[in-house]
Amino acid sequence: MPKRHNRKKWWIAAGIFLVLILFFRMMPLYKPALSAPFSGPYWYNPYREVNTEGRWMRANFHAHSNVWGFFTNGRKNTVEDILSKYDSLGYDIMGISDYQNITQTPEIPYIPVYEHGYNILKTHQGSIGAREVYHRDYILLQTRSQKQHILNKLRQRTEVLVLNHPDWMGGYSLRDIRFLTGYDCFEVLNDFWKSEDLWDVALSSGKPAMIVGGDDAHNVFKQTDLARDLTIIYTVSDTLKPNDIYRALIGGTAYGVEVTKRFSRASVVEKRRNLDNMPMLRSCKIRNDSLIVTLTGDAREFRFTGQDGKLLKKVTGPANGIHTAFYRLQQEDTYVRVKIAFPDSSHIYLNPIMRTIEKDIKPPMPASQKRWLFRIFDK
Ligand SMILES: [Zn+2]
Known part of the structure; x- marks a missing residue:
């Protein structure tokens, strides 16, 4: 086989190698971050x-x-x-x-x-x-x-x-x-x-x-x-x-x-x-396993949401509204967030x-x- 032919092959291989290096350089690869619910005492x-x-x-x-x-x-x-x-x-x-x-x-x-x-x-x-x-x-x-x-x-x-x-x-x-x-x-x-x-x-x-x-x-x-x-x-x-x-x-x-x-x-x-x-929010406290949220004025409804977006409790006030609501925290709860509607x-x-x-x-x-x-x- 002529020598020139060999050299051509070598250049092609080197070119592919370079493209691959650039490709990986451009392509960051991360493992998926740990995905597990919050836990702890x-x-x-x-x-x-x-x-x-x-x-x-x-x-x-x-x-x-x-x-x-x-x-x-x-x-x-x-x-x-x-x-x-x-x-x-x-x-x-x-x-x-x-x-x-x-x-x-x-x-x-x-x-x-x-x-x-x-x-x-x-x-x-x-x-x-x-x-x-x-x-x-x-x-x-x-x-x-x-x-x-x-x-x-x-x-x-x-x-x-x-x-x-x-x-x-x-x-x-x-x-x-x-x-x-x-x-x-x-x-x-x-x-x-x-x-x-x-x-x-x-x-x-x-x-x-x-x-x-x-x-x-x-x-x-x-x-x-x-x-x-x-x-x-x-x-x-x-x-x-x-x-x-x-x-x-x-x-x-x-x-x-x-x-x-x-x-x-x-x-x-x-x-x-x-x-x-x-x-405004006056306080948000945990007392004896209950989450108690209090506002400076009245709202129409408090919604407590937890793991996987599940609605845990809804507290709707009387016509003149409510300014505080609580939710009793359960063993299986991982997080609880509160959304308040006026x-x-x-x-x-x-x-x-x-x-x-x-x-x-x-x-x-x-x-x-x-x-x-x-x-x-x-x-
Ligand atoms: Zn933007």
């Missing part, structure tokens, strides 16, 4: 230290400005427009979540935030307390491993990692949620999409995902973009510090509010008055109490583990 109650000395603050970490025009997707509104609207609405904490860009604001406290992701199926992540932008993404259909890879990269660059509108366009599937790990919060409430059922999938598979609610506002001059979904954060200190906010979000000393649709087109003044009048169909979504092994320690997210092929190629 104790209950972790995120609200155990809530009392009347603290305050609840309004927060939104999801609004887009026009800093980079098309890319940050905020249409016409400037950072100043956004801050001034939310200030008028009585918000205490505001983060501008532009795409792939940490937009500085003069807000005190300043919370650096951005939204990560430019793929076709809206698999997005919220980075709250962002130290740096991670510029890469997988733009086509993402495998679960690729999603895990992005989460791990973001984890190294942020204080609080959020799965944004996870159920929207199947951004995260049911299987994804069962086996992904390493994030802190779940954007259950978003003006475009509610991901309540998927949240129960995360919780039922032992992922201690805490709630956030956000407007995902793209134009604050549209009433329907404002004060629809928000996060309410508890604090005891008079001066708000970013670290306190991150700790409250991760530890769960916060809850989500979904404002009734009736107020979607209301004026800023009306929206604010409505928020000012909405009852007469106008606004809702409060409390974070779950969860079974845990160590007293007063939130059950940890399972570790993410690479498969061996990826261990070789990943730096």
